[in-house]
Amino acid sequence: MPSPKKPVIIYGGSFDPPHRGHLALAAAALRQLAPQALYFVPGFRTPFKDFRPLPFGERRGMLAAALAAEGLAGRPDVRISDFEAGLKRVVYTYETVAHFARLHPGAPLYFLMGSDCLADFRSWRRWRTVLKSARLLAGLRPGFSSLRPAGVPFTPLAGRFPEAASSGLRGQLFLGEEPKELHKPVLAFIKKRGLYFSRERAALKKMLSPRRFLHSVETARLAIRLSTAAGIPAQKAAAAGLVHDCARDLSPAALRRRAIRLSPRPPMLAEMLKEAPVLLHAWTGAALAAEKFGLDDPDIAEAVRLHATGAPGMGPLAKLIYVSDLACHGRDFAEAGLIRELAGRDFDAAFRAANYVKLTYAFSGGGWVHPLSAGLWNTLQEKNRG
Numbered sequence: 061m062p063s064p065k066k067p068v069i070i071y072g073g074s075f076d077p078p079h080r081g082h083l084a085l086a087a088a089a090l091r092q093l094a095p096q097a098l099y100f101v102p103g104f105r106t107p108f109k110d111f112r113p114l115p116f117g118e119r120r121g122m123l124a125a126a127l128a129a130e131g132l133a134g135r136p137d138v139r140i141s142d143f144e145a146g147l148k149r150v151v152y153t154y155e156t157v158a159h160f161a162r163l164h165p166g167a168p169l170y171f172l173m174g175s176d177c178l179a180d181f182r183s184w185r186r187w188r189t190v191l192k193s194a195r196l197l198a199g200l201r202p203g204f205s206s207l208r209p210a211g212v213p214f215t216p217l218a219g220r221f222p223e224a225a226s227s228g229l230r231g232q233l234f235l236g237e238e239p240k241e242l243h244k245p246v247l248a249f250i251k252k253r254g255l256y257f258s259r260e261r262a263a264l265k266k267m268l269s270p271r272r273f274l275h276s277v278e279t280a281r282l283a284i285r286l287s288t289a290a291g292i293p294a295q296k297a298a299a300a301g302l303v304h305d306c307a308r309d310l311s312p313a314a315l316r317r318r319a320i321r322l323s324p325r326p327p328m329l330a331e332m333l334k335e336a337p338v339l340l341h342a343w344t345g346a347a348l349a350a351e352k353f354g355l356d357d358p359d360i361a362e363a364v365r366l367h368a369t370g371a372p373g374m375g376p377l378a379k380l381i382y383v384s385d386l387a388c389h390g391r392d393f394a395e396a397g398l399i400r401e402l403a404g405r406d407f408d409a410a411f412r413a414a415n416y417v418k419l420t421y422a423f424s425g426g427g428w429v430h431p432l433s434a435g436l437w438n439t440l441q442e443k444n445r446g
């Protein structure tokens with residue numbers, strides 16, 4: 061009788077970035093099943109859903125660094141597969157399982173996942189087909205009860221596995237933090253390759269005073285926090301928040317020189333040059349963000365352009381940055397904290413309050429008010445009455 065074949069484990073995910081939780085799950089699976097192979101299968105990331113998704117090569121590089129840090133590099137039973145990334149489209153799990161079934165005929169297949177994925181497994185495309193060819197292998201969260209999703213059999217891994225959400229880690233990386241959930245060599249790889257906006261952030265730091273740079277990071281932090289409720293990718297909110305003031309520390313002469321060359325011309329350019337030249341940092345900043353950081357996304361351009369004045373009909377990202385800029389941590393007027401707190405509960409109310417605060421300060425200063433700001437004010441008042 062032929063000896064039974066050793067199992068094969070498929071571990072799918074975006075690994076953007078790979079973190080300690082991923083590696084703990086893989087290590088437990090290797091210990092428990094002693095498979096002939098465990099494949100990490102980084103999935104394709106859609107540019108439609110993600111802002112600047114990391115290419116497969118960078119994610120493979122981070123995974124390799126994490127594997128080395130865990131002493132798993134170079135083992136013949138641990139591999140990184142380019143199957144999903146190579147297809148350049150979203151690949152369903154049943155397709156991936158079929159691929160590995162062809163590659164290892166007769167070997168028992170396992171599909172590795174965190175317990176959070178178990179709960180919605182039955183909403184996956186052709187989940188019954190997946191179960192016909194592979195068994196689910198799941199790491200359970202601390203506190204996971206024995207309540208199992210009905211009709212989804214799985215093999216539990218010994219131990220408990222805290223979940224870390226990659227999206228939260230990406231937010232931290234954009235802000236320049238070094239989350240402890242990432243291995244040191246992964247952080248070093250990110251820095252070396254300038255990933256997660258680290259290259260751009262370093263350049264921005266050189267363009268701004270320390271105080272302004274800190275304010276930009278805080279604006280991005282609040283924008284990330286509010287992005288989910290606003291339906292905006294966190295990375296896009298982070299990038300816009302970071303660069304919104306990128307032209308703010310240009311000398312008055314440089315700002316003026318750049319502003320008069322802008323195409324299209326900022327509305328009321330002559331009046332701004334005379335009455336409130338500082339406002340030009342917003343329009344100039346949008347152009348500078350495209351030029352220096354390749355941020356030519358129209359939503360980001362709008363958010364930077366309108367963060368100082370606001371305007372009627374602003375898009376969701378522009379509103380998000382308008383509020384985050386005014387209400388972020390470190391602002392020293394009383395309303396900032398209140399608006400920041402309000403924004404988490406009722407964003408539209410926070411947006412109206414931010415406009416009210418900006419305009420009240422402008423009116424009380426007796427200065428010139430840009431017609432776009434006045435226009436936004438009027439629109440909001442009308443909406444309030446209506």
Ligand SMILES: [Fe+2]
Binds near residue numbers: 304305308367
């Ligand atoms: Fe600004």
Ligand SMILES: [Fe+2]
Binds near residue numbers: 279304305385
């Ligand atoms: Fe600002």
